[in-house]
Amino acid sequence: MTEAKYLKIARIIQNRIKDGTYQAQEPLPDQEALAQELGVSRLTVKKALDGLERKGLLYKQSGLGTFVLGDIPIQTDHDTSASVFSGLQEEIGEEKITSDIIKFAIEFPSEQVQKNLRLKSSDPVYEVLRLRRLEANPFVLEHTYMPVKLVPNLDETVLKGSIYHYIHHNLGLKFGTAYRKIRASKATAWDKKYLEAKQDDPILELEQIIWLTNGHPIEYSTSRNRFDTRNYVVFQNKDF
Amino acid sequence: MTEAKYLKIARIIQNRIKDGTYQAQEPLPDQEALAQELGVSRLTVKKALDGLERKGLLYKQSGLGTFVLGDIPIQTDHDTSASVFSGLQEEIGEEKITSDIIKFAIEFPSEQVQKNLRLKSSDPVYEVLRLRRLEANPFVLEHTYMPVKLVPNLDETVLKGSIYHYIHHNLGLKFGTAYRKIRASKATAWDKKYLEAKQDDPILELEQIIWLTNGHPIEYSTSRNRFDTRNYVVFQNKDF
DNA sequence: GAGTGGTCTAGACCACTCT
């Protein structure tokens, strides 16, 4: 499987934005010129630009041109994209993340879990509660349910590292879709115990369902962070 | 300006999903068949399906077909999409939303606001603090900065209603891009006063910059909700 | 092998913006 041309083109253009070949607020060469230079059709260039536009690197104005958006002032390294699949280890770095396994069980699913993972009451699920540490400090409390039939042979070795990595590289499955709900909530007893939250520390909670590319729900989980350790970021561009 | 064909096709397909013509987990007709039936090229059908896929209505599997994702169990009417531009009135209903104007001033921007709105220190900005009520109950405290030069003649009449509506329909400007940061935080004196938050009620905060389609930043704002009145939702599908 | 979606092309025409 060779990489699609439009992805290559997108990477080239992205690099040119990063290295300053194309400056913020300045127009790129027009699509036809890029197509000629890069030896592809104009549509392929447009497809690359469409993707970069959705990612927030540039914007287009019909009749005018394509422009580099430039730096986003409120963006920081600290920001977690709310629309990315990579696990914590991939996102922050394998070395920095460790996991305490608080609970690891196989059970029959509750009605809520049945509904969220589209399971029968007789389909077993894993229940995993992990405290994930960032450079040894408590960071996020993850409570995860996964269907056993989709994730065979889960064990403590996997849980100590990255479930995400196991699912992708060992099982060869791909995440396709996610629905995530973000809210603030009060600290529970668990939050106080594991996240070292104080009584009145707000918690930032993310509840999500993740589907594989084949449409099967593979994960229902809740992640809780102390309010002062994380935020989520959403980038929007175009509705369609 | 006539509507693009792929948008019409998308709406047709979306309606068929909604009315049950295409059932959850079931495949749609293949792209060629849809193209024939609807009298467009296959690429136009694909473009429509791509959009519906990004919106989370369906998923495609190369070699297999296009399938309806079906209901999302954790989704509720209450959910606010974190990737939508419409103002509160458009989203929830004009009748239900009222606004108390707590502060409305024209001033020179602080350094932070200069940076976020890409302004010089001599470019005046509006500062608007509004408590927006949902059926008379305090709902969200919005603190907004906008460049005067982009939004002329803002007045209390506009602020009582929808700034969003004014910008779009009266000024003819279009929002293009938004960067939003969501976090939990502790209640401030303002939150207690206006949102009727208790001392230990968490606050769900959204900080954002919005750009017009021409690349100009038009709004820097912060919205605060009491934790029990709102959540934000992010739907993810495909990275590119 | 048959059927599906994914990519890519060349060419055409349209809509928009500025001069």
Added chain:
DNA sequence: GAGTGGTCTAGACCACTCG
């Protein structure tokens, strides 16, 4: 009018999944 991006077509070939 000139230059830009947006849409659309017909046709081709590829990659993937299943029998």
